[in-house]
Amino acid sequence: MSVTKLELRTALGPVYRDVLPYEPRDCTPDEIPVIDLELMFSGELSDRKKVSSAIRAAAVNNGFFYIKNHGIPSQTIERCKGQILNFMRQPLEMKDRIRSHKYSKYYNGYLGRRKAQISPTETADVRESFTFRYSPELDPDHPKDISEVPEEIRRWIRGEDFVWEGTEHLPDFKRDCVEYWSSCLRLARKLVRIFALSLDLDEDYWDEKVTYPGADGVFNYYPTRTQEEIEQKFVGLGSHTDLQLFTLLWQDSVGGLQVLTREGQWIRAPPIDGTLVVNIGDYMMRLCNDIYKSTVHRVTNESTQERVSMPFFFGLNFNCVEGVVPSCTSDLNPARYEPISCGDWCQMRFKMENEAFKQKEAQKLMAPSAVVISG
Ligand SMILES: O=C(O)CCC(=O)C(=O)O
Numbered sequence: 102m103s104v105t106k107l108e109l110r111t112a113l114g115p116v117y118r119d120v121l122p123y124e125p126r127d128c129t130p131d132e133i134p135v136i137d138l139e140l141m142f143s144g145e146l147s148d149r150k151k152v153s154s155a156i157r158a159a160a161v162n163n164g165f166f167y168i169k170n171h172g173i174p175s176q177t178i179e180r181c182k183g184q185i186l187n188f189m190r191q192p193l194e195m196k197d198r199i200r201s202h203k204y205s206k207y208y209n210g211y212l213g214r215r216k217a218q219i220s221p222t223e224t225a226d227v228r229e230s231f232t233f234r235y236s237p238e239l240d241p242d243h244p245k246d247i248s249e250v251p252e253e254i255r256r257w258i259r260g261e262d263f264v265w266e267g268t269e270h271l272p273d274f275k276r277d278c279v280e281y282w283s284s285c286l287r288l289a290r291k292l293v294r295i296f297a298l299s300l301d302l303d304e305d306y307w308d309e310k311v312t313y314p315g316a317d318g319v320f321n322y323y324p325t326r327t328q329e330e331i332e333q334k335f336v337g338l339g340s341h342t343d344l345q346l347f348t349l350l351w352q353d354s355v356g357g358l359q360v361l362t363r364e365g366q367w368i369r370a371p372p373i374d375g376t377l378v379v380n381i382g383d384y385m386m387r388l389c390n391d392i393y394k395s396t397v398h399r400v401t402n403e404s405t406q407e408r409v410s411m412p413f414f415f416g417l418n419f420n421c422v423e424g425v426v427p428s429c430t431s432d433l434n435p436a437r438y439e440p441i442s443c444g445d446w447c448q449m450r451f452k453m454e455n456e457a458f459k460q461k462e463a464q465k466l467m468a469p470s471a472v473v474i475s476g
């Protein structure tokens with residue numbers, strides 16, 4: 102059996118995962134379970150611990166699970182999805198008014214079709230995206246003007262206003278996007294407590310470290326592929342792991358998300374009505390000394406329908422320098438990672454990805470007759 106190596110980017114250089122030589126198949130309910138969050142909202146610690154054990158079991162297995170009864174109203178989701186379509190269906194020059202490569206210091210704004218490549222060994226991504234990042238005035242739990250944020254955290258705040266200024270012509274766009282993002286942020290602050298319990302830490306272990314957290318709202322739009330893109334096997338979004346503690350992901354009913362199991366088999370994670378997907382990010386994997394694995398995933402868009410997904414990437418306050426947590430080490434299993442701030446961790450990888458892409462574009466310009474198929 103010939104196993105291939107998949108190269109992935111991390112802030113500290115490439116890592117590799119084995120891939121088995123079989124076609125993707127549907128997942129089983131054990132591989133990507135559906136976890137009911139109802140008891141997370143209970144006042145009884147023993148109830149919350151039931152949820153945390155289910156999460157632990159999923160996190161040590163494939164690191165991917167669905168959540169139901171998560172508390173985000175379906176109208177909030179639908180309104181936000183409608184706004185993404187309003188934005189994405191505009192002519193390119195309107196979207197380019199908030200073009201990330203031109204206007205953003207921190208990777209906010211619009212990224213066009215094939216204007217990024219998340220996987221070093223696959224094609225550019227057909228996905229288009231709109232990104233906005235944590236701003237204290239949008240925080241649903243304690244909105245604050247940026248001037249009130251402590252100085253050591255303020256320099257890590259990554260929100261930028263141009264994304265809202267350049268979308269003011271779309272009625273209620275900001276309101277509906279922020280409503281969804283705020284609901285995700287509230288949910289993530291609850292879930293991070295359950296994650297703490299799941300690692301035998303006190304429930305409030307990270308509470309003080311998620312006051313101005315990494316909270317990136319990204320809205321993905323996968324247009325249907327052109328004939329040329331189909332022939333050249335363009336990916337929707339190439340194979341990657343997410344960066345922070347965990348990701349909450351809503352996907353519409355089109356499908357296309359695939360997950361690499363621990364054994365190296367690609368499995369499909371189909372849309373399930375009323376659920377969000379949760380997956381472990383690289384920063385969490387570091388903090389728990391690899392007990393939880395950040396999960397490799399990718400999106401193919403073979404459908405003849407456009408697709409929308411809405412990930413929310415959640416991490417610690419970007420100034421927090423955090424190492425492996427005490428419950429995940431022992432004499433026999435010492436910490437495998439040095440402490441690093443969540444902000445540096447993210448910044449380094451974003452920069453690396455962006456620079457690699459620019460370099461590839463520059464090479465294409467130098468040899469315009471060359472057809473770059475992939476890689
Ligand atoms: O579109 C999806 O289903 C997944 C998106 C994703 O993995 C990402 O944006 O990091």
Ligand SMILES: [Fe+2]
Pocket residue numbers: 341342343398
């Ligand atoms: Fe992802």
